[in-house]
Amino acid sequence: MRELTVGPDTVVLGIETSCDETAAAIVMGGTDIVSSVVSSQIDLHAEFGGVVPEIASRAHLEMLNPVVARAIVEAGVDESRIDAIACTIGPGLIGALLVGVSGAKAYSLAWDVPFVGVNHLEAHLYSALLEDPSLELPLVVLLVSGGHTMLVEMRDHGAYRLLGQTIDDAAGEAFDKVARFLGLGYPGGPAIDAVALHGDPEAIRFPRAVPEGLDFSFSGLKTAVVNYVRAHPDVSSADVAASFQAAVVDVLVTKARRAAREIGATGIALGGGVAANSLLREELLGACAEDGIRGFLPSRAMCTDNAAMIASCGWYRLRSDGATPLDVGALPNLRLPLLAS
């Protein structure tokens, strides 16, 4: 394999297949997104109200090569300009991850360029930096998605501390379950976001569960919604959705700003699918302005799963740790690498 000095001209092809998006992107120098292609499988899973692993894996296999081809065409670069292949190795659905990892290794072999395995959670942290490289560390990243709800202190590249996380359901999971209960469809996040626009967020005062420290809990809230609707069958779904969303956002923003105060962060960045929620974006910006710190909202495309964040994170990992051996497998339960303290 040819020697690679990682620098501002280094072109990384990123590949992401950990859940229900097949994505490929070309990123130069770690932050310059040259192309980013995402093929979503939402329609395939909608009738099941959640991601079906085998359906996801089949669709990834079908879409992987076309999506990579399109990312290269849209980038307008010759594939000989690609210096490295970065790919999500975990966490995620094992069968889905394996499609991307296998393809990525094959591209690495065929083009004789390094392969670098990327932690999907770490890549979400980079999605904030990708669109605003002027952000200064330390930063609090509120990572909220269908599988995760975490507050992470990003001290430096590769140096993270977990400040708090959910002790039961992830925020996105609560959105999906409540949306399903209200018959609003799948995925729950956008469905509730849309319906809530027509409802009164103060119509119902749902409980704000506040476990110790900076942790979260959403299962009680979900139960409260179910109990309330059963007791008040004529309640407007829009009011329930708006009041539920207000409760989730309230808890997320309160804890995020407390976290920022505790570590003296320069700002708070959002990441993960739930970061596309309109109310969360609005409230977080307001809170940051009040506290005199920066609030950073990546574009919705960068919040949800994409390969630009994988390529970006891959560039940093390659620069600090070098290539990943080709005998690495997919790691469905991979965790965020954390500092000891």
Added chain:
Amino acid sequence: MGGALGAPRGGDGGVAMLILGIETATDQVGVALSAGGAVVASFEVARGRRHAETLAPAIEFVCRQAEVRLDELAVVAVDVGPGLFTGMRVGLATATSLAQALRIPMIGRSSLDLLAFPCRHADRVVVPVIDARKGEVFWAMYRQVPGGVQRVVEPTVGSVDDLVADLLARSEEVLLVGDGADRYLEEIQQGYRCESIDGARPSAVPLVQLAHAQALREDWVNPREIEPIYLRPPDAQISWVTRRERP
């Protein structure tokens, strides 16, 4: 990338045509390399680490030992199943991505073909049987023809009872082969008198042999035309547990 396929390298005269074969449809991982139809290297492992960990290093090893650079390949051949879905996809994603990146054509063969071909000198109908888990098997039937075998029953999935019923309906002398035959031999033999070859798995060696004959006829496809043979609809179980584990 994409676009029309050129003629494979080494297709005519001079240089021997190089074909890489990838096989991951059962619990075995196999890679073979042929030059002008002769198998010049092969790697096979039936236990230990899983497909995804083993396959790419195996391709690298086989090519390096045979002193072949990947950009010299003319065709990538792959086992398209039926078999264990996750393993199959490791081979398929690897093979199609290699072919796409190298801009070379592909040849896909069924795992059942790969089991039947080595039995081309047998004197009876060959029935490859692959373990499909969940109490089911994949099977097909082949008859000997000059130089090889010809499929007479298309790949099917069903219970062991379904297989026995199919054998009874045809009532021919058969030879069973494959991990499904190994696992359910007693059960099958209770319903139908037959013999089996023990321990056979679909292998990358017959894959490159079959692919070479096909490549001589230019009977190949674009990587995007390679279709896995699943034979079973996806299991539509969603679980909040698996969902929780993902970001």
